[in-house]
Amino acid sequence: MGGTADATHFRSDDVGVEGGKRADRPELAKALAACRKHKAKLIIAKLDRLSRNLAFIATLMDSGVEFIAVDNPHANKLTIHILAAVAQHERETISERTKAALAAAKRRGVKLGSPRLVAARKASRKARSTAADTFAANVRPHYQGNSEQRRQQPPRRRQGAKRPRYTDSSR
Numbered sequence: 001m002g003g004t005a006d007a008t009h010f011r012s013d014d015v016g017v018e019g020g021k022r023a024d025r026p027e028l029a030k031a032l033a034a035c036r037k038h039k040a041k042l043i044i045a046k047l048d049r050l051s052r053n054l055a056f057i058a059t060l061m062d063s064g065v066e067f068i069a070v071d072n073p074h075a076n077k078l079t080i081h082i083l084a085a086v087a088q089h090e091r092e093t094i095s096e097r098t099k100a101a102l103a104a105a106k107r108r109g110v111k112l113g114s115p116r117l118v119a120a121r122k123a124s125r126k127a128r129s130t131a132a133d134t135f136a137a138n139v140r141p142h143y144q145g146n147s148e149q150r151r152q153q154p155p156r157r158r159q160g161a162k163r164p165r166y167t168d169s170s171r
Contacts, residue, residue, distance in 0.1 A: 028050075032060075032063060032065050035065045035066075036064065036065060041065075041066045041067060041068055042065055042066070042067035042068070043067070043068050043070060044067055044068070044069050044070065045069075045070050045071065046069060046070070046071045047069040047071065047072060047075075047080065047083055047084065047087065048083075048087040048090075050069070051084075051087075052084075052087040052088050052090065052091035053084075053088055053091075054081075054084045054085050054087075054088045057080065057081070057084035058081070058084070061077060061080065061081075
């Protein structure tokens with residue numbers, strides 16, 4: 001985690017964009033370690049984006065690193081505890097409402113998920129196949145002919161050409 005420090009300030013513009021639902025947060029762990037090292041305060045944008053888990057916030061408060069939430073900079077430990085409890089309650093309420101709405105939609109016969117998933121997969125396969133064919137057409141001349149020609153003309157990837165990346169979430 002990079003940063004600049006002097007006798008009174010430590011600044012790091014490293015930003016971790018991790019979901020507040022996760023307990024394992026490597027970027028937050030790095031930020032806490034840097035704050036401990038420089039005896040600095042951790043500045044977070046919004047308390048409820050840090051976590052909507054009261055136990056997580058309480059553990060962070062007991063970690064020995066002070067933190068300030070920009071959305072409520074004058075909050076003391078009691079206020080932060082209350083706001084964390086409210087955020088956790090809100091998270092649970094949102095979850096219950098979402099589950100109820102999905103169950104009601106399912107009872108009404110609504111098909112959940114992407115209605116165009118099959119078409120999207122088909123288009124994706126076609127695009128990947130076209131990219132692979134293009135790549136093969138570019139590389140094939142380097143592998144045809146005798147070995148002397150191959151030594152004189154190295155494969156395209158040695159010349160800096162990148163191979164297409166294939167990712168398929170359906171696998």
